[in-house]
Amino acid sequence: EDQVTQSPEALRLQEGESSSLNCSYTVSGLRGLFWYRQDPGKGPEFLFTLYSAGEEKEKERLKATLTKKESFLHITAPKPEDSATYLCAARGGADGLTFGKGTHLIIQP
Amino acid sequence: NAGVTQTPKFQVLKTGQSMTLQCAQDMNHNSMYWYRQDPGMGLRLIYYSASEGTTDKGEVPNGYNVSRLNKREFSLRLESAAPSQTSVYFCASSEATGTGGVITGELFFGEGSRLTVL
Numbered sequence: 001e002d003q004v005t006q007s008p009e010a011l012r013l014q015e016g017e018s019s020s021l022n023c024s025y026t027v028s029g030l031r032g033l034f035w036y037r038q039d040p041g042k043g044p045e046f047l048f049t050l051y052s053a054g055e056e057k058e059k060e061r062l063k064a065t066l067t068k069k070e071s072f073l074h075i076t077a078p079k080p081e082d083s084a085t086y087l088c089a090a091r092g093g094a095d096g097l098t099f100g101k102g103t104h105l106i107i108q109p
Numbered sequence: 110n111a112g113v114t115q116t117p118k119f120q121v122l123k124t125g126q127s128m129t130l131q132c133a134q135d136m137n138h139n140s141m142y143w144y145r146q147d148p149g150m151g152l153r154l155i156y157y158s159a160s161e162g163t164t165d166k167g168e169v170p171n172g173y174n175v176s177r178l179n180k181r182e183f184s185l186r187l188e189s190a191a192p193s194q195t196s197v198y199f200c201a202s203s204e205a206t207g208t209g210g211v212i213t214g215e216l217f218f219g220e221g222s223r224l225t226v227l
Contacts, residue, residue: 042221044152097216099151099152
């Protein structure tokens with residue numbers, strides 16, 4: 001059974017304090033690792049797709065990386081508007097798309 | 110650009126009542142999905158429609174039915190609501206779904222329908 005585990009569950013940072021969110025996955029035949037951002041009361045919004053180990057994607061203060069067992073979402077010099085829940089999802093073979101429970105990120109001014 | 114539109118946004122039902130959640134997308138996507146999101150759990154797939162005219166069960170289909178009315182619209186019906194179905198429901202769409210329901214690209218989500226069953 002495919003599994004996706006995100007850590008930490010919650011993270012509180014000061015504005016400008018860089019950090020990383022972790023997504024560990026156990027998926028047979030990974031066909032894509034997705035990151036989404038979810039604001040309170042809203043649906044998830046697509047951020048990145050990574051397909052192979054060593055791949056990196058960047059968008060503003062966010063950078064996603066992928067290894068054979070994990071993905072990291074690095075947040076550099078975050079701002080309060082980066083506060084959200086970040087979801088990771090892995091796409092395997094027969095089991096389709098599996099979501100993690102998310103990391104709730106709070107950036108304090 | 111509306112994207113994915115869900116109605117209603119909020120609904121309170123009594124146990125045993127029925128209701129239908131509506132979803133429409135204007136991105137000309139082939140595939141549509143219904144997920145539920147519960148506290149402490151990841152998004153779980155209820156049903157999906159890989160293309161117009163087809164529907165398939167996801168991870169948690171019991172107690173639900175779906176209809177792919179046309180390429181734009183995909184509805185979710187609760188025939189006899191139960192308290193365990195209290196949740197936030199998200200409709201999503203994507204360009205395509207591959208063999209066996211494997212989603213081939215990123216999902217575009219609606220804003221959610223918050224359902225409470227008393």
